Amino acid sequence: MNHAVGNARMPVESAAAKTPVTAGAPRVLVVDDHALMRRGLALVITLRFPGATVIEAGSLAEAVRLAQEESDLSAVLFDLQMGDTEGLPGVEAMLHVLDGVPLVVISGTLDASLIAACIRAGARGFLPKGSEAEALDHALPVVLSGGIYAPLPRGATVSPSMPPPTPGILDGLTARQREILVLLLEGRSNKEIARSLGILEGTIKVHLRSVMQRLGVHNRTQLALLVSRAGPPS
CATH class of the missing domain: 1.10.10.10 (Winged helix-like DNA-binding domain superfamily/Winged helix DNA-binding domain)
Structure with missing residues (x-):
């Protein structure tokens, strides 16, 4: 099992045998300008997904560079508010270089319209920073399989893998x-x-x-x- 910090990968002890496992061994880029948050997410991923590799980036610029260098990323966890980017422009800039790699937005704000705006921009998921670690057990498999993962209000996180809307579903609206x-x-x-x-x-x-x-x-x-x-x- 490897844990990547910047470009240096270090072995990390795993307690994965004692934790639920719902996916294979993803290769995940974690983007957050707070080192403690990055390391925390990296640890959770490596503990819960045996063999997972985590690469860390502390800014949008570094994340773009790493995404261009790493050709086999499975997913990206992307903080919505960072020093060199803020809000949807950063999400859109990251998506532009990912070429279909699913991106999950990480945010301290849980707001329905914000979640929808991120999904509409192309993000495949949304995780509030207050989520339990178990949320990743559901979120990563959902987005890796092509679904959309997003929380519902009242703090209950679920994975609405909704089928495509019926064509013309909005036609009857005033x-x-x-x-x-x-x-x-x-x-x-x-x-x-x-x-x-x-x-x-x-x-x-x-x-x-x-x-x-x-x-x-x-x-x-x-x-x-x-x-x-x-x-x-x-």
Whole structure:
């Protein structure tokens, strides 16, 4: 088992025999500007996935260089807020050089519209920094098999490996509902959406509740994920 720090790989003792294993031996690039966070994620991965190799990067620039040098990456764990990048631009820049390698966003913020925005940009997963270590047991196999992994509200992390949305699933929505969904996917709160459209916040809630019932989802996260996969609601 190898644990990579920068370009130097050092053997690490594993307790994997005592931990659940749900995938093979992935090769993972962990990108975070906090060394303690990187090392913690690296340790969790090597403990829970026998034979796994972890490569660490402390910035977007270093991550881009390593991604270009490493031709056999299995996945990337990418911090949303770093010293040389912040938010979706960093995610998009990283995805540009990954050539299909699944990227999982790591963030201290758990927000439905943020999760949807990351998935819409091309990320294959989203992990809150407050997640239990066991979340990686589910997240990595899901994204490595082509699925999407994202948390639901109330701190309960699940893996919604949703099938592709039915073609035309958004066709029956009203023009107002489509306007609201566009703003939802931009990360706006109900209050911000109401202000932007010049209507009451309560009206936004009524529209969203109606859309959720129509599409068969139960919360903003599921709604945002479904709409982001169905395409722009314009």
